[in-house]
Amino acid sequence: MAGVAVSTTINGDHVEYLCQPDETLLDVLRDRLGLTGAKEGCGTGDCGACSIILDDRLVCSCLVLGAEAEGRQVETVEGMAHGEKLHTLQQKFLEHAALQCGICTPGFLIAAKDLLAKNPDPSEEEIRFGLAGNLCRCTGYDKIVRAVQDAANVMKGA
């Protein structure tokens, strides 16, 4: 199979890669570009562990072909921290112990970032609905919701 040449922007950086036509963007990110933040939980769009932001839309990167990223803006969890300085959401996830095994965490962080960008002052119900596409089998979700609420409060004040 001939590769597809793709030119795209990932976390603000111009990136070019070759991928197979049936290769998912998740596999491209992880296996070709070394961006292993997005995880494969289910590979069928059910768990949200591979969440990324594609042109301002939260999507599962397992349900996007690598070839589709041509000319688009991709945002992954790797773009959240600035050098050593964590994003407020990352800091709050640590403070609230909103993670245990950590597999779902990059997906939750990206989904929460997208949520707060569109709704800076969400109710608890809006947070739970907004994060319903991300599954966590460890935390029981409460600590994640508290972390997002705390982050929202801090970010509003900033």
Next chain:
Amino acid sequence: MRYIRPLSIEDAVGLLAGSSGTSAILAGGSDLLVRMKGGFVEPDLIVDIKAIEGLGEIRQTADGFSIGAAVACAVLGENSALKTAWPGVVEAAKLIGSKQVQGRCTITGNLCNASPAADSVPALVAAGAKAVIAGPSGKRTIAVEAVPIGPGKTSLAKGEIIEAILLDKRAPRSGDAYLRFIPRTEMDIAVVSAGVNLTLDEHGVVTAARVALGAAAPTVLLVEEAAEALIGRKLDEAALERLAKVCAGACRPIDDKRGTIEFRRKVAGVLARRAATTAYARAGGK
């Protein structure tokens, strides 16, 4: 496998019509990529229609709305004119999958995936929506209910692509609604569902009605007898009773792990009744 992103609908049709192997149309990919991953399909050609001009837009025309085949369901929910005119269609589209899936999935894909349990389809059928199809011999427009012909099968010929879904301009005093039953609160496949679309006169008497049921037969059912039970009457208890009875009787459901035949029949009637009540209120009926 080849992946091609044509810039015109003519090129897309030409690619699909000229392909010798299996081909697939890619818009949101939320069904296609899952089927590829599971090994159920292995297309030789994938035609990504998202770069075709106009397919990513919702246009408001003199006749109503034209929703491009590549418009994600999330975008439907952000269009206030569409939400005001067709709240039932939008609420159905917004029930498909998670926020992540909403950012990709399309109502045209939901229609062409041809699942009897597709959430947006009963609402579209009730709304009298039409599909604009581009193909090797030109364009044609058909009722959406003529697209699926069985689970996973459509009436589209080789080389044909649905480029848009059309919704009529609203008559005054009209309302629609969609409801489904699932055993949890969010993100599941409909066990059974109902879409109802009503138009009333100044006195609250139903002058036009369309009722559609999902997951109740091999394809979404347009229940004409149910519409007849409502037309010419206010939405009184007797009309609602008759609606529920007719809908339960019209079902030809299957028994499976998600629901029995008996349960689906009963709930189809209940949902039709509740959806009709909501549609009636949205149309301004009291």
